[in-house]
Amino acid sequence: xxxxxxxxxxxxxxxxxxxxxxxxxxxxxxxxxxxxxxxxxxxxxxxxxxxxxxxxxxxxxxxxxxxxxxxxxxxxxxxxxxxxxxxxxxxxxxxxxxxxxxxxxxxxxxxxxxxxxxxxxxxxxxxxxxxxxxxxxxxxxxxxxxxxxxxxxxxxxxxxxxxxxxxxxxxxxxxxxxxxxxxxxxxxxxxxxxxxxxxxxxxxxxxxxxxxxxxxxxxxxxxxxxxxxxxxxxxxxxxxxxxxxxxxxxxxxxxxxxxxxxxxxxxxxxxxxxxxxxxxxxxxxxxxxxxxxxxxxxxxxxxxxxxxxxxxxxxxxxxxxxxxxxxxxxxxxxxxxxxxxxxxxxxxxxxxxxxxxxxxxxxxxxxxxxxxxxxxxxxxxxxxxxxxxxxxxxxxxxxxxxxxxxxxxxxxxxxxxxxxxxxxxxxxxxxxxxxxxxxxxxxxxxxxxxxxxxxxxxxxxxxxxxxxxxxxxxxxxxxxxxxxxxxxxxxxxxxxxxxxxxxxxxxxxxxxxxxxxxxxxxxxxxxxxxxxxxxxxxxxxxxxxxxxxxxxxxxxxxxxxxxxxxxxxxxxxxxxxxxxxxxxxxxxxxxxxxxxxxxxxxxxxxxxxxxxxxxxxxxxxxxxxxxxxxxxxxxxxxxxxxxxxxxxxxxxxxxxxxxxxxxxxxxxxxxxxxxxxxxxxxxxxxxxxxxxxxxxxxxxx
Numbered sequence: 121x122x123x124x125x126x127x128x129x130x131x132x133x134x135x136x137x138x139x140x141x142x143x144x145x146x147x148x149x150x151x152x153x154x155x156x157x158x159x160x161x162x163x164x165x166x167x168x169x170x171x172x173x174x175x176x177x178x179x180x181x182x183x184x185x186x187x188x189x190x191x192x193x194x195x196x197x198x199x200x201x202x203x204x205x206x207x208x209x210x211x212x213x214x215x216x217x218x219x220x221x222x223x224x225x226x227x228x229x230x231x232x233x234x235x236x237x238x239x240x241x242x243x244x245x246x247x248x249x250x251x252x253x254x255x256x257x258x259x260x261x262x263x264x265x266x267x268x269x270x271x272x273x274x275x276x277x278x279x280x281x282x283x284x285x286x287x288x289x290x291x292x293x294x295x296x297x298x299x300x301x302x303x304x305x306x307x308x309x310x311x312x313x314x315x316x317x318x319x320x321x322x323x324x325x326x327x328x329x330x331x332x333x334x335x336x337x338x339x340x341x342x343x344x345x346x347x348x349x350x351x352x353x354x355x356x357x358x359x360x361x362x363x364x365x366x367x368x369x370x371x372x373x374x375x376x377x378x379x380x381x382x383x384x385x386x387x388x389x390x391x392x393x394x395x396x397x398x399x400x401x402x403x404x405x406x407x408x409x410x411x412x413x414x415x416x417x418x419x420x421x422x423x424x425x426x427x428x429x430x431x432x433x434x435x436x437x438x439x440x441x442x443x444x445x446x447x448x449x450x451x452x453x454x455x456x457x458x459x460x461x462x463x464x465x466x467x468x469x470x471x472x473x474x475x476x477x478x479x480x481x482x483x484x485x486x487x488x489x490x491x492x493x494x495x496x497x498x499x500x501x502x503x504x505x506x507x508x509x510x511x512x513x514x515x516x517x518x519x520x521x522x523x524x525x526x527x528x529x530x531x532x533x534x535x536x537x538x539x540x541x542x543x544x545x546x547x548x549x550x551x552x553x554x555x556x557x558x559x560x561x562x563x564x565x566x567x568x569x570x571x572x573x574x575x576x577x578x579x580x581x582x583x584x585x586x587x588x589x590x591x592x593x594x595x596x597x598x599x600x601x602x603x604x605x606x607x608x609x610x611x612x613x614x615x616x617x618x619x620x621x622x623x624x625x626x627x628x629x630x631x632x633x634x635x636x637x638x639x640x641x642x643x644x645x646x647x648x649x650x651x652x653x654x655x656x657x658x659x660x661x662x663x664x665x666x667x668x669x670x671x672x673x674x675x676x677x678x679x680x681x682x683x684x685x686x687x688x689x690x691x692x693x694x695x696x697x698x699x700x701x702x703x704x705x706x707x708x709x710x711x712x713x714x715x716x717x718x719x720x721x722x723x724x725x726x727x728x729x730x731x732x733x734x735x736x737x738x739x740x741x742x743x744x745x746x747x748x749x750x751x752x753x754x755x756x757x758x759x760x761x762x763x764x765x766x767x768x769x770x771x772x773x774x775x776x777x778x779x780x781x782x783x784x785x786x787x788x789x790x791x792x793x794x795x796x797x798x799x800x801x802x803x804x805x806x807x808x809x810x811x812x813x814x815x816x817x818x819x820x821x
Contacts, residue, residue, distance in 0.1 A: 175748050179728055182347035183356070183750030184773060187724030189343035190358035191754040191771035193336045194722075197328050198756075198769040204321035205701040205765050206414055209378045211318050213463035216496040217470075217489060218314075219301040219687040222294050224488035225287045227511055229280065240283060240484050242513035242672045243552075244269070244276040246618050250670060254616040260564060261668055264554050264572050283485060301687040312687070322699035326369070329702065333362050337794060344726040353747075355797055356726035357805070359782055361789045364719045366705035367764070372693035374701050376501045382415035382422075382459035384763055385701070410711045410762045413459070417760040418768065421460040463497055492684055499686045507681040515618065515672050552670040559643050561610075561625075561664045569640040610664075620669045630658035638663060703764045711762045720756040721774075723782045725749065725805055747801065749808050751776060783809035 230241035237245065247269040249255075255265060263271075270277035290297055298306040300313050310316065336358060344356030374385040415421045460468070470486035492508065554572045556565035610623040628643070630636035635645035635658040649657040692698060709716050730748035753776040760768040776782070787806045792799045 175728060175730055178348055179726060179748045179750040180752070182344050182354075182728075183724055183726040183752040185347045186340045186344040186356040186726050187358065187722065187752040187754040187773060188771050190336045190340035190356075190724060191722055191756055193339040194332065194363065195756055195769040195771050197332050197335070198758075198764055199767040200328060201325050201702050201764045202414070202767045202769070204325050205703070206378075206767070208318050208321055208699060208701070209375050210462040211314050211321075212375060212500065213379050213461070213466055213497075215301045215312075215314050215687055216463060216493040216500070217466045219297060219496055219685070220489045220492035221286070222291045222297055223492055223508075223682075223684060224485055225283065225291050227488050228485045229283045229287055231284070231287055231291070236510070237513040237515070239511060239513060239672065240276060240280060242515045244280055246515050246670060246672050247276060247552075250616075250618060254618075256615050256619060256621065256668065258564070260556060260570055261554055264570075265670075268552065268572070298687075303688050303691040315691075318699050325702045329367060336363070337361070340724055340726075341797070344724075348726070348728050353798070353801070354726070354728035355801070356724060357786075357791065357794065357797065357802070359723045359725070359785050359789070361791065361794075366708045366719075367702060368705050369702055370700045372698050372700050373501065374703075377461075378413065378415070378701075378765070379461050379463050379497065382413065382461035382464070384411050384413045384765060385703070386411075411706070412761050413763065414761065414766040415461060415465075416459045418766060419465075421465055423458050423460070463493065467493065495684050496687060500688045500691075508684050510682045513672060551672060554668040554670070555666065557638075557641060557663050557665045559641055559661075559663060561623075563664075565666070566641050569638075615668070618670055618672075620671065622667045622669070624665045624667070625662055626665060627660040628663060630660050636660050701765070704762075706763075709762070717755075721777075722754050722756075723776065723785075724752045724754065725786070725809070726752075727801065727805060747804065747808075749805065751779075751782075751812075753777065779809070780813045783813050 225238075227238055228240050229238040230236070247265055251262065251265045251269055255262060267275065269275055272278075295306055298312065301315075302312045303315050305312055311319065340356045340358040345354050348354045370385065377383050377385055467490045470489055495508070552572060554570075556570040558565035558569065608624045608626055610625060612620070612622045615621050628634070628636045628638060630645075635656075637643050637645035637658075638661075641663065643661060643663065646659040646661060647656045648659045651657055709719070727747040727749050753774050754771055755774050756769060756771055758766060758769045760766050783806075786809050791802050791806065794802065
């Protein structure tokens with residue numbers, strides 16, 4: 121029995137163990153499934169939440185980028201319009217300058233087919249004659265002539281070939297200039313090249329204004345989609361749908377003040393003596409604080425009015441002894457400044473300097489270009505025009521005895537006699553003054569006390585001509601010609617048919633800066649006593665002064681007037697299609713006002729589909745809105761000048777200031793007609809904005 125029981129027990133026991141193991145394994149499987157489901161749910165939740173957070177970050181980043189893209193499209197448009205406005209003004213100024221070159225060259229140099237000599241050609245002839253033929257036999261004088269003829273980079277031998285080359289380019293081939301500057305092309309049924317570019321820039325301005333609203337929306341949408349980087353639906357809108365900034369096309373005459381003075385259209389404040397009767401176009405836009413324009417704020421073409429106290433010295437010239445003198449001016453508060461326009465700036469670039477040492481010896485040509493370009497500017501804007509005389513250069517001093525008796529004024533009597541019929545007609549007399557001084561009459565003078573100046577008698581002033589020093593050390597003399605008093609002249613004579621010589625003397629000033637001395641010739645002050653207060657008493661001393669005048673002059677009273685051509689002939693500024701600047705309506709765009717600030721603020725709204733990655737029916741079932749939305753506010757500003765002439769417009773993000781206003785702007789606008797967006801999505805965006813109106817109660821975000 122024991123064996124049987126034992127065998128039976130061994131048979132039953134394995135059966136019970138097997139049942140227990142099966143139950144245990146089934147429970148573990150169920151628990152494992154539950155655990156895996158829980159883990160999967162957590163993973164799905166984390167995945168969906170992570171994707172949501174990532175989407176939120178990417179949406180806001182895309183919103184900021186889209187806001188800057190849409191606003192920057194406006195800023196770029198403003199800057200492009202400003203660039204074109206400014207460049208049109210510069211092109212019109214350049215037309216006047218370039219078109220003045222042929223006539224100016226014709227007056228300055230002589231070509232092989234001309235009988236009259238130009239001023240530089242005549243001077244070159246005289247200098248050659250003096251140096252190699254009948255000049256005074258003075259080593260110092262010969263050295264000065266040689267330097268003027270060929271001894272430095274601005275000598276006539278250096279400059280004249282270059283001017284002849286320019287003459288061949290611009291005078292002989294004059295059609296080249298006409299094709300560039302004239303309103304009507306000389307041979308083709310088109311405008312000149314520079315006029316064509318002016319019309320192209322003007323048409324670009326008008327085209328950019330017409331397409332601005334569409335371009336800013338498209339830039340916003342493209343930036344939103346490219347920055348979200350997803351295959352899901354995404355896009356963006358910028359408010360307001362239509363830019364609220366008032367912009368208008370002005371009149372062609374609105375270019376006048378920018379070209380002449382470097383100011384914006386409007387009353388010209390800095391030149392009150394200029395008669396200004398232009399009241400069409402933009403009206404008053406120039407402002408000394410907020411609307412200073414690009415020539416002032418960006419280019420810096422301004423000059424401060426006011427003198428600092430200081431001491432300077434200068435040398436004299438014909439009519440006064442060449443001595444040093446002290447110039448002290450009281451301090452003047454620099455309370456205002458003047459601005460130069462593009463024409464004045466271009467004219468200024470002509471002059472490399474007035475000293476004979478400087479390459480600006482071209483100034484004989486440059487003065488003509490400067491003068492005739494102003495005539496052409498007046499032709500463009502209806503200002504006064506002037507008659508121009510072609511110089512008939514006379515290089516023989518013996519042909520006019522009146523110069524011998526009145527050396528500084530050349531034909532002054534003739535000028536007085538003929539000033540009524542020739543009133544205002546310009547003419548010039550050119551002469552080279554070589555002067556030296558010494559303490560003793562028999563001493564030719566020290567090298568430091570010897571020099572030369574280029575001088576002109578300019579007959580554009582009435583009733584008297586005046587002497588102008590083309591030397592940087594001498595101020596212009598505008599109070600009539602200066603003469604050497606007869607009591608100081610020791611002798612005077614015509615050395616030859618080109619040169620007149622004066623030997624003079626003068627007394628130094630014991631009360632002056634050098635106390636009766638002259639360091640230029642090594643002459644120290646001479647003390648002759650003391651004043652009661654103990655200060656020294658100085659003596660006046662005699663200095664001898666020799667002057668050579670090399671005359672090259674025009675026989676001006678008999679010259680016939682010469683026509684200055686008008687490159688703007690045929691242009692009608694009154695046509696609707698004539699180029700004109702584009703600018704704000706400034707009376708409605710006053711800086712720093714709430715209305716203006718709001719016109720330059722924009723709100724960008726971007727969206728992307730926010731469907732859950734896993735089990736969207738479960739995770740998204742309680743969401744009221746299927747897209748993720750980002751909001752960003754941006755502003756436009758110009759920290760240089762408040763206008764469409766100054767290329768300094770920028771876009772900058774800022775906190776959102778009023779959700780309710782933007783929601784109303786969105787829902788009251790014609791948003792559903794935006795071509796590249798789904799109307800259903802745009803409708804839902806409006807509902808979303810309505811839902812965040814309450815955030816306006818919590819200030820800026």
